[in-house]
Amino acid sequence: MSLVGEARRMVPSLSRGISFVYVLRLQSGGLYIGCSTNLEKRYGEHEKGSACRTTKLDPPKSVAWIEMQTDLPAARRRETQIKKWSRAKKEALILQDTESLRRLAKSRD
Numbered sequence: 691m692s693l694v695g696e697a698r699r700m701v702p703s704l705s706r707g708i709s710f711v712y713v714l715r716l717q718s719g720g721l722y723i724g725c726s727t728n729l730e731k732r733y734g735e736h737e738k739g740s741a742c743r744t745t746k747l748d749p750p751k752s753v754a755w756i757e758m759q760t761d762l763p764a765a766r767r768r769e770t771q772i773k774k775w776s777r778a779k780k781e782a783l784i785l786q787d788t789e790s791l792r793r794l795a796k797s798r799d
Contacts, residue, residue, distance in 0.1 A: 709765035711757045711772065713784060714750040721754065721780055723772050725765035729756075755784045 710729050714722040714736065722744055726732035735741035736750050759765035772780065775794075782790035 709759040709762045711768045713755040715752045715754045716748040725769040
């Protein structure tokens with residue numbers, strides 16, 4: 691399934707103009723966190739390797755997580771917040787494991 695197909699499965703209405711924060715699982719197993727108001731276009735750029743240096747060198751394997759935001763500034767704040775998290779906390783977010791998220795929020799892991 692393409693990245694856009696996976697994204698549509700996760701968020702059926704990918705309307706342009708709605709701001710999203712997303713996590714891609716990369717070929718290496720790494721995670722890429724980004725935000726966009728045009729998710730389909732941005733995924734296409736990641737697939738082609740033209741979105742950023744990271745996905746040019748390490749292409750996306752799958753869409754791991756998507757979250758809608760009220761506007762682009764809110765999406766950028768959320769992206770910045772998630773980028774500061776540990777790998778364990780990011781994985782808990784992807785799995786929607788609220789118990790682990792609470793525990794990890796209290797620790798330094």
